[in-house]
Amino acid sequence: MSTDLQELFQSNRQWAAATEAREPGFFTRLLNQQSPQYLWIGCADSRVPANDLVGLLPGELFVHRNVANLLVHSDLNALSVVQYAVDALQVSHIIVVGHSNCGGVRAAMTNQRAGLVDNWLRHVQDVRDAHEGFLAGLHESLQVNALVELNVLEQARNVCRTTVVSDAWHRGQSVVVHGWVYGLHNGLLEDLKITATSADEVGLAYDTALALVKQRYRQLTVLAGAAAMPSAAGA
């Protein structure tokens, strides 16, 4: 790898040329406006490239990413993104996307120390602690992914509770909040069904989605336990 990263510039030139060849005038059309329909709030993990996963082009997805896809009520960075997306760009959908085997969530789950980021991940540990009994009852191999999903539900609910989204709903603006999870192992997105279109729906959407996550991971725990046990017939 060169120190001036020429390989990245070269690949950028190729990408720009191919994009323009495929769709002449692509960049000049985007020059003066963007009108994305979606705001993606995802993890900073390099294996979860937002636009690529959903096949969207530049101009089609407004993106905010941080470690463990958090929406913290005092995070002016994330809140500014949400505010601009809702008020200025008028996006129709806000999607919080977690991913399986998230390093940040794993560190939070297992109390791994990594430095300054531990303070950020404390928010995930708060989610873990809120569901301590449920997580403790799961097979150990499932706990991180379960917390990934619980965290998505929590952050999606946080999005719903921001003044920005709450005000938008109050004035009748259509904004749908979603919570998804991405499988690193298969490249597939799954909907955790916490979909909310108004303040009134948030509580029930959260409770229903939470019950589904718990039910699924309890079933997986039974299966994992059965797989780990020597077969009774063979013993």
Ligand SMILES: [Zn+2]
């Ligand atoms: Zn992650």
